[in-house]
Amino acid sequence: MNYHFSSRVPKTDIDPVGNILKVVESPDIISFAGGLPAPELFPVKQIAQATAKVLNECGQVALQYGSSQGIPELRKIIAERVKLEGIDTSPDHIMVATGSQQTLDLTGKIFIDPGDTVIVESPTYLCAVDVFKSYGANFVGIDMDDDGMRMDHLEQALSEHPETKLIYTIPNFQNPTGRTMSLDRRKKLSVLADKYDVMVLEDNPYGAVRFAGENVPSVKSLDSTGHVIYMGTFSKILAPGMRLGWIVADESLINKYKMMKQSADLHTDSLSQYIIAKYCELFDIDEHIKLISSLYQKREQLMMAAIQKYFPKNAKCSYPEGGMFIWVEIPEIKDTQALFDLAIKQRVAFVPGEPFYSEHPKPGTFRLNYSNMSEDKIEEGIKRLGKVIQTALLAQEVY
Amino acid sequence: MNYHFSSRVPKTDIDPVGNILKVVESPDIISFAGGLPAPELFPVKQIAQATAKVLNECGQVALQYGSSQGIPELRKIIAERVKLEGIDTSPDHIMVATGSQQTLDLTGKIFIDPGDTVIVESPTYLCAVDVFKSYGANFVGIDMDDDGMRMDHLEQALSEHPETKLIYTIPNFQNPTGRTMSLDRRKKLSVLADKYDVMVLEDNPYGAVRFAGENVPSVKSLDSTGHVIYMGTFSKILAPGMRLGWIVADESLINKYKMMKQSADLHTDSLSQYIIAKYCELFDIDEHIKLISSLYQKREQLMMAAIQKYFPKNAKCSYPEGGMFIWVEIPEIKDTQALFDLAIKQRVAFVPGEPFYSEHPKPGTFRLNYSNMSEDKIEEGIKRLGKVIQTALLAQEVY
Structure with missing residues (x-):
């Protein structure tokens, strides 16, 4: 049936980020895509x-x-x-x-x-x-x-x-x-x-x-x-x-x-x-927050070290002093959605930068989450992603 | 400071029903005003x-x-x-x-x-x-x-x-x-x-x-x-x-x-x-619903019996077969807000009908809730309210 929606309702049902989050649900994917806190710390x-x-x-x-x-x-x-x-x-x-x-x-x-x-x-x-x-x-x-x-x-x-x-x-x-x-x-x-x-x-x-x-x-x-x-x-x-x-x-x-x-x-x-x-x-919620901060710091440091090791040298990163996200800019990459598709084939995921811009998206940007992935998978995931990026740049697949 | 609200925001902060519900919070008031379920039955x-x-x-x-x-x-x-x-x-x-x-x-x-x-x-x-x-x-x-x-x-x-x-x-x-x-x-x-x-x-x-x-x-x-x-x-x-x-x-x-x-x-x-x-x-939620229905039936019957006894003969009531509310119409009463003010003095409360109408309120209408008041207070509350109504009609205070 043909509904008569208000003008507030988007014409399309397509939800690019929702689609990304669905793709990465598969347990064999190392996902840095979501923005979830670490559930193992829930009290x-x-x-x-x-x-x-x-x-x-x-x-x-x-x-x-x-x-x-x-x-x-x-x-x-x-x-x-x-x-x-x-x-x-x-x-x-x-x-x-x-x-x-x-x-x-x-x-x-x-x-x-x-x-x-x-x-x-x-x-x-x-x-x-x-x-x-x-x-x-x-x-x-x-x-x-x-x-x-x-x-x-x-x-x-x-x-x-x-x-x-x-x-x-x-x-x-x-x-x-x-x-x-x-x-x-x-x-x-x-x-x-x-x-x-x-x-x-x-x-x-x-x-x-x-x-x-x-x-x-x-x-x-x-x-x-x-x-x-x-x-x-x-x-x-x-x-x-x-x-x-x-x-x-x-x-x-x-x-x-x-x-x-x-x-x-x-x-x-x-x-x-x-x-x-x-x-x-x-209970002492501040003590609990210290636990969270300390785990996230460990994960962030691991991810940063792996990025240094496996990403191209001109990759520019934010250096967060807290929170859950690292932002990456690799100007040579023109299409991070294409990069995402390549990464998924190697069972690793991130969120392309484009949907975060209300206007004029900056090419070559993407978001990595470190709070929700266990330490052993962080190095492996960034290694895989680094390889995808290097290969793609060589093959000019994401230009 | 002077905020620049959207056109959706009502110009006034006055909330007539909120005000009524605040007035009736006092524990010595027998209130049939709210629309709350009986908390003593929460499992x-x-x-x-x-x-x-x-x-x-x-x-x-x-x-x-x-x-x-x-x-x-x-x-x-x-x-x-x-x-x-x-x-x-x-x-x-x-x-x-x-x-x-x-x-x-x-x-x-x-x-x-x-x-x-x-x-x-x-x-x-x-x-x-x-x-x-x-x-x-x-x-x-x-x-x-x-x-x-x-x-x-x-x-x-x-x-x-x-x-x-x-x-x-x-x-x-x-x-x-x-x-x-x-x-x-x-x-x-x-x-x-x-x-x-x-x-x-x-x-x-x-x-x-x-x-x-x-x-x-x-x-x-x-x-x-x-x-x-x-x-x-x-x-x-x-x-x-x-x-x-x-x-x-x-x-x-x-x-x-x-x-x-x-x-x-x-x-x-x-x-x-x-x-x-x-x-x-x-647990069996249907068994639980039976308990609720049976308590509400008892309260509704008590309230109906008290209304017959204490309200003027021409008071017209709805006879609900379930739910939480009785609707009363007494055409001689022109102003149920004035009646509410008189009732509060006698420590009994209801909600005047007017706010329930999107347009053209019908005078002399009000809502009684029976689900949230203990049986012993229902007869006493309706008795008080009946007296307020009869006195007001005689004194022509609510014409």
Whole structure:
């Protein structure tokens, strides 16, 4: 039958990244494609203990309808946690969301009218582009270097696009590049947001998973005018399956989010909120995050060493100090989708760079994930990929 | 600060029903206002057992990112359950959602462009009106009688509004009226949907909680052309706090829902999906539903008997055969908000009818909930309310 969809619905069902992730599910493929945390570190037993305690102590409340803003116990814990990012706030200025993805959706719904501009890093998190697009956004991508989004380009874009509603940034260990925005640029970003009266959506899923270098204060902590909305999540520091994210914003803005949240799904899963609050009460989540950071550091170092060994000498890599991704640029490769197809034949996978660009993809780029692959397979996988790249370059198959 | 919101955001923060629900939270108020299931029936211990088993057997998978469509184990169970509604489908045609509310949101996103018409029952579930409004819908409300939405009025509306995108109906024990649509009207609805090429969104949260009369086949089971999207939920038959709903639709449509679901929150809480699937494997959910139905029947009968005793003789009530609500009409009362204010002084509460109407509210109507109040308080609460009504009518305070 012929459905009469809204203009928000993409004409095609083709999902290039979904297709990639399907191809790489085969167990004999060494996949650096996904963006999953290491499941062997999920504190399954501690979560079981926390759950048993929650159901015993307040089962009826945890299974009943709850508040759209999120349970106070969890919002208190979040208010404490964001102090680590330099944010001094109260539980009233926090809303719990069904994962960070929901915050992106609600932000789009609240701010974006068809034709509004959203400024994003180039490249950026592709599901953010998808969701803002569903509200009719146009995109302006801002070039990055090793210090993150370039502020001169940002200012130019802001002056050329006064209809800009939102600047979306992932300042720590960005997806897909692994890059971190310098303190100077964060200060400048906050000043520009104020000057051009534009909201900044600061998405910080990876910041707590730092294994090298020094912590950089969040953009939100540098904001004195209320232009920054801060997003966090338990997905990378505890478990993504429970879909628990949060936002920090001024109270009047939180009220709008609550209203839209109620329309979207009434409230976030109460049982999961109680479980995570109880976990944080019973156990030391910072100790747990140290375990994660230390494993990811080991994997990142292994991958970096293998890249040095097996990739062509002119391959340019980001050197992440945390998070889950390395970004690779090999300018001689013009078509990383063709490279992907060759790599799959050798049972190794990555994500080609193109889908991460809202516009003007840079050829020869791709993303490698190191958090989700065991150490013994990292060297082997990069060795295979290096061979695919060298062979392809020789045969000029990916020009 | 002055935010530049999208045109979707309501200008006001005033939430009349939210305000009502806040007022009635006080423990000395006998509240028939909310729409909550009875928490004393939540199978807390069984859910604890199921959770322990899930975390022990597949903890890492249950805590990891999962499929946007929902876990296959749960979709299989849902495919079996909807057979009770006459629906013969497969897990491929089912998507799990973050509660029924999310299905409403995704349906709005997929079908409604600003200016499109949505046809609703008059009165209807108010959060459905809110969410469709956020996508720019205009509403046409169709009168109901004891057999549900009037099909002659529906056909007239369809012929007058060719821009109609959606007919939204709650055919069983409707919220707020408690009424059930007759089989003849369901057949007619399916024929009209086909004739005018309009989608029907059939929302069935209460259908399984039937304590009198005979089951009526779902509209979906009468649909041969793919015009009906069917919604169900575990909120009223197990526990709402875990936010688990589902839709049944043709596969090509499910693909669009999956795409929008991924934008909205990636996927529904995996842990909760595994817990409910395990609960259904270990325990007999139909036996549990019988317990719920039997308690609600007792409460409904008590409330009906008290209404006969204490309300004015010309009070007209719906006689629900299941679900959670009784609808009252007392034509002499012109202002049920004023009646609400008087009732609160006597420590008893209900929800005035007005917010349930998308247009042209019918004066003198209000909703009573019987599922969430203990038996000993039902008679006392209705007695108080009866006295408030009688006094107010005598004093002409609510004319």
